[in-house]
Amino acid sequence: MKIRLLRFLVPVLLSASALAAPATMRLDYYHTGDANHEVFSQDRVVIEPLPWPGNPRHNIDDTNSGKYLFEVRDRSSNRMLYSRGFSSIYGEWETTDEAKHMNRTFSESLRFPAPEAPVQIVLKKRAPDNSFVEVWSTVIDPKDKFVDTSHPPAPAPLITIEKNGDSADKVDFLIIGDGYTAAEEPKCEGDARRLASIMFATSPYKERRKDFNVWLLCPPAAESGVSRPSTGIHRRNPVGSTYDAFDSERYVLTFDNRAFREIAQFAPYEFVEIVVNSNIYGGGGIFGLYSTVAADNLWAPYIFVHEFGHHFADLADEYFTSDVAYLPPEVRVEPHEPNVTALLDPDNLKWKDLMQPGTPIPTPWEKEKFEAMSREYGKRRRQIRKENRPEKEMEALMVESEKQEHELFASEKYAGRVGAFEGADYQAKGYYRPEIDCIMFTRAKNFCAVCRRAISRMIDFYAGR
DSSP, X not given: OHHHHHHHHHHHHHHHHHHSOOEEEEEEEXXXXXXXXXXXXXXXXXXXXXXXXXXGGGOSOOSOOSSEEEEEEETTTOOEEEEEEEOXXXXXXXXXXXXXXXXXXXXXXXXXXXXXXXXXXXXXXXXXXXXXXXXXXXXXXXXXXXXXXXXXXXSSOOEEEEOOSOGGGSEEEEEEEESOOGGGHXXXXXXXXXXXXXXXXXXXXXXXXXXXXEEEEOOOOSSSSOBBGGGTBOOOOSSOEESOGGGOTTBOEEOOHHHHHXXXXXXXXXXXXXXXXXXXXXEEEETTTEEEEETTSTTHHHHHHHHHHHHHHOOOOOOOSSXXXXXXOSSOOOOSSTTOBOOSSGGGOTTGGGXXXXXXXXXXXXXXXXXXXXXXXXXXXXXXXXXXXXXXXXXXXXXXXXXXXHHHHHTOTTTTSOOOEEEETTEEEEEEESSSOXXXXXXXSSOOHHHHHHHHHXXXXXXXX
């Protein structure tokens, strides 16, 4: 009996060993340049503390998402082992006016299953025709003595918000709190649970909730709150979150990539939301990097879901009347994001299959009336910020604006139908969105059909369907 049992156990143990997740390797590098030139330089290679959380059946990215794409290729055979599309802070910054006049350096990272033999890392950037062109390449030998295999202490306990299965078969979503003191850790957890529940009340996340695992890390800050340079507030937070990114008062990012990665590595993650301990309207989202939200603002539920749409599904902003730091493109090209189009080929609209017969392209709507409303709102918003008036006044203005928008859209002939409505991707002319309204356009409650499909496809990719 013992011999039979041993014969049974050996192949089972060998099979389990073969299926064990590899380690997680991270390449940290520097991205330097301006609007016209960019160079890359390797910083370090790290073996993170936790095994690779990804789905081994979906190592090769076929989603055609992101401004950049990196490939991990076996050095000896050139066989592709892994690939992922992503976007970056540099990719946004290079479109600002500042990038025309100076160089800047950003720290960035690529994460992938640790290889067993030397690999070539090939970094590609999207060209105007939407193809990817190689911009940098470097070789990594996993046996190199300089690969960092140290074991630093965890910055905070890992809290399980929701676990629905093995990481390989789920979307691993990490929430990191920033600007919470040790005494505020219960608030951090409460904020994370509240915001996660809001996301899972929104379609299509609502229907796909069981495809997610949700984790929380809340490293203690020395001071409560985060930096807001426009008002003279500076904080040394664990993650380094700050308002006024690209000199936009509501844009919240961290430029301290190393600090962010050193914290995030203590959780299984593919996507990250940084929840900042603040009541001032703000947030941000970059595909494949992270998204951010100010936890205590009245509009935190909307910001959380909107910005996560950028980060998770590569959704573009559909609004076009708000102040942004980005310069308009010199040449109109088709955006790679799934929910906006330059309509260069009206007969082959990228979401044509979702349209009802008889919907005109472009699709008419009360654009001029909306623009007039937005100009007045923007003027009043800027005055509130200029005078640093209480946040309650800003929240009241946004409630008023939301009501006006809802009334306008409710009267639209093509409300609720997929078409091509001019005004999207920060441009009033020449760029189009799929529906009159969407979470990616205004502070709406629902995603349009095109955005819902894009989100569902990304869940399918990471959850193994």
